[in-house]
Amino acid sequence: MNVPLLDLKAQYRSIKADVDAAVAEVMESQHFILGPKVEQCEKAIARYCGCSHAVGVSSGTDALLACLMAENIGPGDEIITTPYTFFATAGAIARVGATPVFIDIDPTTYNLDPSRIQSKVTHRTRAIIPVHLYGQMADMDAVMWVADKYDLVVIEDAAQAIGAEHKGRRAGGVGRYGCLSFFPSKNLGAAGDGGMVVTNDGQRAEHLRRLRAHGSKPKYNHTIVGGNFRLDALQAAIILVKLSHLDAWTAARQGNAKRYDALFAESGLRVADTSMCVTTSSSQVILPHVATDRHIFNQYVIRVSRRDQLKAALDAKGVGTEVYYPVPLHLQECFSYLGCKGGAFPESETAAEETLALPIYPEVTRLQAHYVVDCIRDFFSTSA
Numbered sequence: 182m183n184v185p186l187l188d189l190k191a192q193y194r195s196i197k198a199d200v201d202a203a204v205a206e207v208m209e210s211q212h213f214i215l216g217p218k219v220e221q222c223e224k225a226i227a228r229y230c231g232c233s234h235a236v237g238v239s240s241g242t243d244a245l246l247a248c249l250m251a252e253n254i255g256p257g258d259e260i261i262t263t264p265y266t267f268f269a270t271a272g273a274i275a276r277v278g279a280t281p282v283f284i285d286i287d288p289t290t291y292n293l294d295p296s297r298i299q300s301k302v303t304h305r306t307r308a309i310i311p312v313h314l315y316g317q318m319a320d321m322d323a324v325m326w327v328a329d330k331y332d333l334v335v336i337e338d339a340a341q342a343i344g345a346e347h348k349g350r351r352a353g354g355v356g357r358y359g360c361l362s363f364f365p366s367k368n369l370g371a372a373g374d375g376g377m378v379v380t381n382d383g384q385r386a387e388h389l390r391r392l393r394a395h396g397s398k399p400k401y402n403h404t405i406v407g408g409n410f411r412l413d414a415l416q417a418a419i420i421l422v423k424l425s426h427l428d429a430w431t432a433a434r435q436g437n438a439k440r441y442d443a444l445f446a447e448s449g450l451r452v453a454d455t456s457m458c459v460t461t462s463s464s465q466v467i468l469p470h471v472a473t474d475r476h477i478f479n480q481y482v483i484r485v486s487r488r489d490q491l492k493a494a495l496d497a498k499g500v501g502t503e504v505y506y507p508v509p510l511h512l513q514e515c516f517s518y519l520g521c522k523g524g525a526f527p528e529s530e531t532a533a534e535e536t537l538a539l540p541i542y543p544e545v546t547r548l549q550a551h552y553v554v555d556c557i558r559d560f561f562s563t564s565a
């Protein structure tokens with residue numbers, strides 16, 4: 182049996198007529214850059230995230246970059262974030278000339294541990310970028326408490342968490358800005374790159390609109406230097422079609438996660454979840470713990486010892502998996518100037534060694550999920 186990590190063709194087959202019609206409509210209009218489709222998409226996404234404004238941009242990476250630029254963050258400024266995330270989070274900080282200051286994660290959720298923020302705040306600290314990793318929100322109550330205390334800007338990296346919710350607030354709608362990505366493998370994926378910033382601040386939304394178009398307003402008049410960070414109409418049209426399916430897809434992902442939980446519990450393997458303070462020496466498979474009211478399961482990530490061997494064994498049996506992320510950012514060569522050594526962030530480093538994402542996309546069938554868990558059980562029973 183074949184179980185890819187993600188099967189976008191299955192999704193496309195189920196919405197092909199609507200997507201093709203939306204693309205054709207944009208082609209007929211020949212209006213490609215910004216325009217009414219993008220505005221319609223912005224309104225719909227703002228509403229979905231519980232925010233009053235949304236600004237379509239060229240990617241999740243550029244969403245982060247534009248927010249940092251909007252806050253005039255640059256050389257000499259320090260931004261607190263997690264080292265256990267996709268590169269773009271810290272890459273955007275470095276690109277504006279600011280310094281990423283890492284803090285370790287909470288191993289229960291893989292999100293930054295807010296109790297570690299305060300000790301890293303200096304007179305140079307300007308912002309915190311919490312990342313809602315794998316589709317589960319970081320502990321925003323605690324993040325906002327420190328941010329308010331020290332007057333820091335909060336930019337949520339919600340690239341993996343559109344629609345995640347806690348205490349009635351959605352990912353991206355808690356801090357000053359929320360950054361979304363429409364990279365194809367995200368839960369709401371475009372046919373290429375795309376992103377959006379959501380915010381409840383109308384003035385800052387206007388500022389972002391100017392920044393995404395070279396800082397011009399009116400046209401050819403530049404009071405600030407921006408970039409080309411625009412979302413295009415083809416992507417907006419496709420995102421609008423897909424948005425109407427997003428809740429159903431999220432429900433399917435959540436159902437698949439529950440199914441995996443149950444299958445692992447019945448598998449005979451020694452199973453725990455990340456909230457149980459266990460290690461991979463006593464438990465064979467450590468399952469994700471849901472600490473958010475609504476976890477959207479962009480990824481379903483387990484922890485195991487001998488992760489790389491398991492990955493290879495699953496590969497050989499047709500099961501696609503991925504490691505998010507094998508090298509924490511403080512150990513990336515490009516950040517060696519920060520002077521962080523191995524061992525600096527032990528929770529992030531062990532997570533990088535032990536985590537493995539399983540196929541969780543909405544169209545994974547019951548039989549496929551069974552097969553994945555059977556293959557994992559076989560790995561442990563034959564190599565124990």
Ligand SMILES: *Cc1c(COP(=O)(O)O)cnc(C)c1O
Binds near residue numbers: 240269340341
């Ligand atoms: C995908 C992702 C990004 C970047 O989004 P792009 O649209 O690919 O530029 C940023 N942060 C996180 C956590 C992501 O997963």
